[in-house]
Amino acid sequence: MTWELKTDRPIYTQLVDQIKLRIISGIYAPGEKIPSVRDLAFEASVNPNTMQRALSELERDGLVFSQRTSGRFITEDEKMINEIKDSLAKEQILEFFEKMEKLGYNKKDTLTLMENTLKEMA
């Protein structure tokens, strides 16, 4: 997994999203230690301050916590991780419904079209 950054919205929010994705998908497992700010910043080719801000955001949400001397860790609260996962999913769903409405499909149309698509693929 790599870092993909676009220019259409603040970089730190994109970092937040991508780290969330890594947590949800288990790339960063619950309780695991994550790389240092400096390493992450280097990896993503962003300024350490920007990465710092992203991590603070995640800390505020409770997804990661820092231990002064030994570094940052992913929360062990798997329930919280699942909640984040669901909320991200809902975001995606709403965004998707919007796009489909631009194309002239209302939510119900969208669902039936997806069911058909699924059958075709099988």
Add this chain to the structure above:
Amino acid sequence: MTWELKTDRPIYTQLVDQIKLRIISGIYAPGEKIPSVRDLAFEASVNPNTMQRALSELERDGLVFSQRTSGRFITEDEKMINEIKDSLAKEQILEFFEKMEKLGYNKKDTLTLMENTLKEMA
């Protein structure tokens, strides 16, 4: 409706997509004349050549046709417009399925989650 251009893929493909959207949504109706290359280019703040390329692409697909001296027109073949609409929709759906799979939902999970979301909203 305005022109939104990002930097993560060729401008001319984005122009193609956005014009397709305008055709599908009826902003540009079948048989209707569309603005000149130069006007569209100015409107979207791109070089006329780039807009020209986008329009050529649409012409190759049969969505617009040009009459050398009098301008460009949307096809009157509404069936073709609907086909484009469907194919764009399918693209969106597949893209969406992929994103959801990154979040850990397979296609079936995604569908049931969407149905629940729909119920909640009602």
Add this chain to the structure above:
Amino acid sequence: MTWELKTDRPIYTQLVDQIKLRIISGIYAPGEKIPSVRDLAFEASVNPNTMQRALSELERDGLVFSQRTSGRFITEDEKMINEIKDSLAKEQILEFFEKMEKLGYNKKDTLTLMENTLKEMA
């Protein structure tokens, strides 16, 4: 019928060919008077001298003859016209054979391919 002039060979030879075509196809009938050099030159957007040269060429071949006071006329010798027709046709044929050989068809292949094409069209 209009005058089509390219830049890849002398204009006067092109004029000769096109006037020959007009004679063969009957646009200029045997014995008929043709327009004045000046008019023809104007029509074809070439210098009168160039048109003059073309007509001299045709005169040398005996396809047109001039009567000092009353203008230029197409020969009445239909046999000669037919000979010209045949020679032009042969030129075309040889040129065509050459092109087909560039594509990898020898003369015999070319003929059979043409016969097939003819059948398909019927």
Add this chain to the structure above:
Amino acid sequence: MTWELKTDRPIYTQLVDQIKLRIISGIYAPGEKIPSVRDLAFEASVNPNTMQRALSELERDGLVFSQRTSGRFITEDEKMINEIKDSLAKEQILEFFEKMEKLGYNKKDTLTLMENTLKEMA
């Protein structure tokens, strides 16, 4: 083999045709790498953009494919090459029939005339 460009139709279409000829005649063999855009453009004394356009056209037809960093290659699908060959041949034939009709020979006359020409040459 050199590049012959006339002024009576777009350069890029002529480039397309001539490259097709090179492919068909085996000058560019299936699977072989062809010179870079810049080199071809220099060779043909055209702007790199123009050559690029010609090559894109060929790529769309599937006759060549490009590998972004290592260059462009002729397709290995010899069947497709043969199809192109046949379609070019048919074009030539139709064009030739038209010219002969201008001379007053219908398609059947043309064929018999060609057969006679062939016998004479033998």
Add this chain to the structure above:
DNA sequence: GTGGTCTAGACCACC
């Protein structure tokens, strides 16, 4: 070095 994209500005044919 490769292919690819984009801009700027020019010219053409057509009506």
Add this chain to the structure above:
DNA sequence: GTGGTCTAGACCACA
């Protein structure tokens, strides 16, 4: 005025 072509020169990502 319209669409279309061409050149010149720049920049990018990739490896």
